[in-house]
Amino acid sequence: MTILDVRGLSKRFGGLQALSDVTFSVPKGQIVGLIGPNGAGKTTFFSTLVGLIRPDSGSVTLDGTSLVGLKPHKVAALGMTKTFQNVALFAESSVLDNVLTAGLLRHDVETARAEALRCLDRVGLRSVAHKLAGNLSFPERARVELARALCTGPKVLLLDEVMAALNPVEMQEIMDLIRSLRDDGITLLVVEHHMRAIMTICDRIVVLNFGRLLADGTPEQVANDPQVVEAYLGRSMEARA
Amino acid sequence: MKRWIAIAAVIAVAAVLPLLLNPTGYWIRILTFTLLFAAMAQVWNIIGGLANQTSLGHAAFFGIGAYTSTILLLKFGLSPWIGMFAGGLLGGIAALIIAVPTMRLQGHYFALATLAFGEVMRVIANVWTPLTGGPGGLSVPFMPPSVAAYSFKQLLPHAYIALIALIVVTFIFEAIRRGAMGYRLRAIKENAAAAEVIGIDTTKVKLQTAVISGVLMAMLGTLYAQVAVFFDPDTVFSAASISIRVALIAILGGVGTAIGPILGALFIIPVEELMNDLFSASAAGLSQLIFGVILIAVILWRPRGFITVFDAMVARLSGRAGS
Numbered sequence: 051m052t053i054l055d056v057r058g059l060s061k062r063f064g065g066l067q068a069l070s071d072v073t074f075s076v077p078k079g080q081i082v083g084l085i086g087p088n089g090a091g092k093t094t095f096f097s098t099l100v101g102l103i104r105p106d107s108g109s110v111t112l113d114g115t116s117l118v119g120l121k122p123h124k125v126a127a128l129g130m131t132k133t134f135q136n137v138a139l140f141a142e143s144s145v146l147d148n149v150l151t152a153g154l155l156r157h158d159v160e161t162a163r164a165e166a167l168r169c170l171d172r173v174g175l176r177s178v179a180h181k182l183a184g185n186l187s188f189p190e191r192a193r194v195e196l197a198r199a200l201c202t203g204p205k206v207l208l209l210d211e212v213m214a215a216l217n218p219v220e221m222q223e224i225m226d227l228i229r230s231l232r233d234d235g236i237t238l239l240v241v242e243h244h245m246r247a248i249m250t251i252c253d254r255i256v257v258l259n260f261g262r263l264l265a266d267g268t269p270e271q272v273a274n275d276p277q278v279v280e281a282y283l284g285r286s287m288e289a290r291a
Numbered sequence: 292m293k294r295w296i297a298i299a300a301v302i303a304v305a306a307v308l309p310l311l312l313n314p315t316g317y318w319i320r321i322l323t324f325t326l327l328f329a330a331m332a333q334v335w336n337i338i339g340g341l342a343n344q345t346s347l348g349h350a351a352f353f354g355i356g357a358y359t360s361t362i363l364l365l366k367f368g369l370s371p372w373i374g375m376f377a378g379g380l381l382g383g384i385a386a387l388i389i390a391v392p393t394m395r396l397q398g399h400y401f402a403l404a405t406l407a408f409g410e411v412m413r414v415i416a417n418v419w420t421p422l423t424g425g426p427g428g429l430s431v432p433f434m435p436p437s438v439a440a441y442s443f444k445q446l447l448p449h450a451y452i453a454l455i456a457l458i459v460v461t462f463i464f465e466a467i468r469r470g471a472m473g474y475r476l477r478a479i480k481e482n483a484a485a486a487e488v489i490g491i492d493t494t495k496v497k498l499q500t501a502v503i504s505g506v507l508m509a510m511l512g513t514l515y516a517q518v519a520v521f522f523d524p525d526t527v528f529s530a531a532s533i534s535i536r537v538a539l540i541a542i543l544g545g546v547g548t549a550i551g552p553i554l555g556a557l558f559i560i561p562v563e564e565l566m567n568d569l570f571s572a573s574a575a576g577l578s579q580l581i582f583g584v585i586l587i588a589v590i591l592w593r594p595r596g597f598i599t600v601f602d603a604m605v606a607r608l609s610g611r612a613g614s
Binding site for chain 2: 100101102121122123126127131132134138139140141142143147150151152154155158159162198199201202
């Protein structure tokens with residue numbers, strides 16, 4: 051069953067064609083990796099999906115509902131949200147309050163608090179719940195982002211480089227978490243630069259290059275696609291990993 | 292629990308204080324205006340402190356409230372208690388009208404746009420003579436004293452009404468701050484894009500905040516009209532003595548906190564009066580100059596407001612009680 055359907059999505063910023071006729075669909079319960087060189091349009095693509103950026107043309111359908119023209123809060127209410135690559139926490143608020151605020155989408159304050167603690171448990175940050183979000187390390191903040199997105203109760207979760215700057219142990223924890231979220235029935239789109247991680251956890255990989263869909267297939271198919279190898283400066287995927 | 296006892300104690304002291312003052316005297320008047328301005332600053336604090344939008348146009352809603360209830364009383368003999376709600380309704384509509392175009396503005400731009408709106412209201416009140424009496428102002432007609440007519444021989448009942456108003460708006464402020472809306476406002480203040488992405492309708496929340504603040508400010512305008520008995524456009528729509536003053540009170544006391552506007556008003560209103568009293572006879576304008584110097588000194592001393600002094604005192608007292 052298709053949960054997310056993207057048809058002919060295009061976006062131009064002045065002279066830059068950030069997204070060019072991107073079409074693909076995601077079945078429910080998959081982990082889909084989104085890769086591509088820097089500037090390929092991955093973050094723009096995520097922002098367009100959640101409604102932060104309005105596309106010039108094309109459509110996005112979430113679980114049968116068209117998202118065309120909807121604001122991000124409507125998209126979140128329908129069940130899709132994203133984390134921010136540069137980490138956009140409410141820095142002056144506590145970690146708990148950051149996550150709790152997301153829980154208010156579907157719950158009252160007390161239930162949202164319980165839900166937020168549960169989400170913090172899942173990312174392993176319950177012990178810092180009462181610290182100011184701005185005082186955490188970068189990897190911790192990325193995990194708060196994840197917990198906050200999770201607390202909106204999404205069907206589809208877009209993760210923009212949540213593994214950046216993690217050590218191998220932390221990375222393994224996040225990979226396990228992403229898999230457990232998939233097992234809970236959440237569909238995940240993951241942007242990540244760490245190739246080994248993405249090859250390991252993803253059911254499927256989509257490659258963007260200059261805003262265009264370059265390849266779409268299993269990790270093996272994509273890793274052996276000559277076009278993809280060329281996009282990554284001619285080096286083989288094995289060598290990068 | 293301890294917190295509620297402390298709150299009850301403060302309210303009890305505040306309730307007894309007016310009885311100790313001469314009911315027709317000078318100090319009860321200052322107390323009444325201090326309480327009223329504390330309430331006004333608290334209402335400003337909803338938008339200025341929680342939504343972090345520094346409005347310099349709250350005189351618009353205040354004046355609308357003062358004029359609405361007074362005009363209804365003059366033309367239809369309607370009790371100001373009812374006029375107060377009519378004014379609140381109009382204040383809310385005005386707040387909505389100004390919020391729609393200014394909502395997306397931030398910082399100085401929002402401040403300037405709201406300042407302009409307040410001035411526009413002042414000009415309208417000055418020229419719309421058939422309704423507002425123009426620059427000549429309006430006198431609240433004298434009614435036989437009764438609670439129902441909102442008419443009293445002494446200032447004492449006005450002091451209590453102002454006190455009740457302050458308590459009510461402070462509870463509203465705290466309810467918003469602690470509730471779902473408070474979380475949403477903090478999220479919008481700190482990162483509006485992230486707030487949207489996690490499901491907050493930022494437009495709706497900002498409009499709700501503006502309307503709540505506008506409604507309450509207009510209702511306080513009625514209270515002011517009933518105490519002042521006479522007012523003109525330049526007083527109730529004044530940028531300096533209403534809009535900027537309420538913002539100043541909240542900022543000086545501690546913006547975004549429930550106690551801040553109360554501390555700010557307890558300082559600013561009596562000190563300003565005292566300065567006027569001491570110096571206005573000797574040299575015109577000197578009192579304003581000295582008052583300004585005091586304000587600058589206070590802001591340099593405590594940039595985050597009196598609340599920091601207050602917090603330190605509470606910490607010392609509770610520390611002593613604990614040891």
